[in-house]
Amino acid sequence: MLPGWWQESNNLPKRQNVKTVQSIDRAFSLLEEIAREGAGISDLARSVNLPTSTVARLLYTLEDLGAIVRTIDDTTYQIGPALLTMATTVDPTQSLLAVAQPHLLDLVEALGETVGLSIPAGYDVHYIGEADSPHPVQIRDWTGVSLPMHVVPAGLVILSQWPNDAVDRFLDRPLDRFTSKTVIDPEQIRSRLEVARRQGYLWAHEEFSEGINSVAAPLYNNTGVVMGALHSHGPAYRFPDETMEEIIGQRLVQVAASISEALGYHP
Amino acid sequence: MLPGWWQESNNLPKRQNVKTVQSIDRAFSLLEEIAREGAGISDLARSVNLPTSTVARLLYTLEDLGAIVRTIDDTTYQIGPALLTMATTVDPTQSLLAVAQPHLLDLVEALGETVGLSIPAGYDVHYIGEADSPHPVQIRDWTGVSLPMHVVPAGLVILSQWPNDAVDRFLDRPLDRFTSKTVIDPEQIRSRLEVARRQGYLWAHEEFSEGINSVAAPLYNNTGVVMGALHSHGPAYRFPDETMEEIIGQRLVQVAASISEALGYHP
């Protein structure tokens, strides 16, 4: 049976009466259509279901702003410099956070525990942000902290995607122990990486700190490379409900896949 | 003295009577402001000089669309998933073209000769697009064609940014000769790479094809790596005017710098 805190992410804690601005809404429908596939005015008018003249005006505005460009053959529109420049201006960490944020919130709502993001930094994982659990009892915010990859699942799932020789170099160093349960034996670590690869997620029980359990799943960018991990953690006394490890893990994998996709990853 | 075709790029061959859509214009001012630096509603209202309530409504719309997100601390806005996803969806070649296009048009207007873009592909340069000269006599469109790097300045300027050992491997192969003027001697090529590095641009005179001269300058992406070249070429009888080689080269470098900057490059 599902514990009380489990709920489908119905999300949308929207404000009350607010109306959105029509023309901006429409402009973004067009942009999304164009991003999906470049097209001319009348094609676009058909696909967003608006009169041609309206679409023409909106596109003219977007073109004027540099958000879209006509391709050299002058017949179809494409996403333009202004938009691309805005996107590249954002520093990659921020952009990962921005892309992931709505998913984090969904997941917090579904799991009832804190959910966070981390990125590799040398042989450490660096926690770049989290969305907090609504629970009154919660784990401190680890944002900004770096930890050795082998003590947290976030690190282990990242490691699990590295090529073998890189893993060998990683393990060919003395590994710190954080709690009595920290796994520091290279062979045991290797077999956990295998588990992570097979399942897509990995659990750790009080290996980094007494009283904290954690799961993680890897995130991929548009070049297919691991670029970080999504994790959730909570106090050991309530997280995870033993019967839920697999379900939670799979949910995490699902959400991680959505984030990767939004980052341009195509499996 | 400047030849007749030389002119400042006054560009903007705008349409006649068209009005842009106010709310979209404003929305993009906000997006640009946010991309430059995340900020809250009232800060943004001040910087774009609009009433707070108006800005609030515009931001709400953008947030609803996922174009912006509130940062985890909930006080400032950031560029959001929808925008970033659109940008990453575009394939990199297309996005380079899109970013560069306005600059290409400016440069064509200034030089009066065809201007194009190419990207490295193994030991070749691949021509991905061009903006044509208005001249009745012009060079054929090379879009889609690949050429060995050593026969065109576009290739040479890319090579000039490679690490030495990569250049060594490149030169340690038999190099094809295309015309009597093609340079295939490794030592001569090395010294031309040096020239390219020093000047920022490089000329070639009928080395790839009789009757064609060409200049190129390298383009850098946000990670600081060469990602292609900007070049211009024209019939040898008129291009370049001998006294103009340096001025044209420097202009090319300028424009290449603008493109690189729009790609996120910071020197």
Place this chain on the structure above:
DNA sequence: AGGCACTTCCCGCATTATGGGAATATTGTA
């Protein structure tokens, strides 16, 4: 040449965005 489809332009109408201002929330300060 003729026809079809796409794009650009015009203009009267009312839908829609606008912004002043009040209410509420949040933050800083004593």
Place this chain on the structure above:
DNA sequence: TACAATATTCCCATAATGCGGGAAGTGCCT
């Protein structure tokens, strides 16, 4: 903890602004 200062959210009357039908212009294919 209370109070002030600032930021955000909400409401609503007003007309400015975006809207879209339709005509004119352009280009393409057969």
